[in-house]
Amino acid sequence: MSTNELAxxxxxxxxAGARPxxxxxxxxxxxxxxGWEVVEWERLxxxxxxxxxxxxxxxxxxxxxxxxxxxxxxxxxxxxGRATIELTxxxxxxxxxxxxxxxxxxxxxxxxxxxxxx
Numbered sequence: 489m490s491t492n493e494l495a496x497x498x499x500x501x502x503x504a505g506a507r508p509x510x511x512x513x514x515x516x517x518x519x520x521x522x523g524w525e526v527v528e529w530e531r532l533x534x535x536x537x538x539x540x541x542x543x544x545x546x547x548x549x550x551x552x553x554x555x556x557x558x559x560x561x562x563x564x565x566x567x568x569g570r571a572t573i574e575l576t577x578x579x580x581x582x583x584x585x586x587x588x589x590x591x592x593x594x595x596x597x598x599x600x601x602x603x604x605x606x
Contacts, residue, residue: 494520494592499560500585508582517588524591527574530582532591535572537604544571547601554593560586562594569604 494517508530509517518526524534538544548564548571555561565572573594575587 492592494589495596497585497589497592499558499589502577502579502584502586506577506580506584508577508580509584510582514583517583517585521588521591522595526583530576532575532583532587533572534591534594535570536598536601538569538571539602539604541568543602544569547571547597547603550597550601551594554597555590558586558590558593560590562590 508514510529514526514529518524518532521532524532527533536544536547538547544566548566551562551564551571551573560575560577563574565574573591575590576582577584577587
């Protein structure tokens with residue numbers, strides 16, 4: 489599965505007792521994303537840079553709309569010229585495929601915004 493394939497997917501409801509991804513399953517999905525950091529094996533994080541606050545805010549608004557459509561919501565830190573997106577699946581206690589799907593959708597949104605070099 490590539491980043492484009494991840495971005496074409498939708499988040500799926502988790503079965504009761506779902507467990508977080510580990511090992512090769514986690515590494516394989518992480519390898520498909522560009523610039524995302526796996527933090528303590530339980531969160532994905534990426535910071536996007538913009539020319540000003542208004543552009544960062546517009547990006548965050550678009551990410552929020554997508555997250556509502558997917559039913560999977562990131563933590564967002566917004567500042568002047570930057571937005572940091574952090575993902576985890578609280579019900580599973582770590583990362584699930586849904587986090588990678590939302591990360592790929594977030595990168596697709598960033599491709600439509602004037603993102604500056606990281």
